[in-house]
Amino acid sequence: MSADIAGKNGVGREAILENETPPPGGNSLKKTIAVLIPAILAQAIGNVFLSMRMKEVGDSSLLALLPRAIESPSLWVGTALLIVSFILFAAALSWADLSFVMPAISSEVVVNVVFAKYFLSEDISLTRWAGILLISIGVLLVMRSARQKENQENQKISGSQNL
């Protein structure tokens, strides 16, 4: 972003802004999380909308169901939210590891189950709560591994600057 602003405001500004930009890799984990949280929420809310609509339409064959489902605005809102979620996911992949983004985004399953309980009043079995617990611990582990990796990379960068 800083490069764009600098381009409009002339050379003097550019030099100052370049000093302000953080070192590469410096805050990329925060940036990834800032993109993934809306992605997860959009996905979960989108699923609630879709599910609400499909339950209204009821149980029937996919072909008979499609024309009736398409008429509904909540289906379109749900689909639009899922597309937003996909775009944010792809954006995060432009700088972050796939082996981080994928497990991190799986916390959408947790949000989905919680939303299903509160908005769609579905019953959540004990097995499901156990699954939620496992996913949460898994995501925490992956987060920790990402933080460690980032610290190591920052040390490498500052180490090479000291030389």
Next chain:
Amino acid sequence: MKTAILIAMIVLADSAGDVFLTMGMKQVGEISTLNPRALLTICQKTICNKCFLSGIFFITIFFFSFLVVLSWADLSLVFPAKSLVYVVSTLGAKWILKETVSLQRWGGIFLVCLGVALISLP
């Protein structure tokens, strides 16, 4: 048997899709602007990227084979099996995208995989 082949196809297609998508996005480069015009250029660059398009292609294959297999198999079988995607994609990330995957990260991914499988049981 038919179900097993389709599930294998689903897992492979989804993982391949993720790996190609990542490759494509890495080629496009880190998105670090919120300027609408710059974002539009990035969008254009992305949808013209061959790796990104291959990713979309594989994800489409994944989606339709998923629908097909659901027409005869139970969701409570297919969905837990599908959670293998986490492991296969990570293998792809490690071998093809050359990401370093620490033991801790592997542990986390394994737990997520197990958890997703548990959630989808009846």
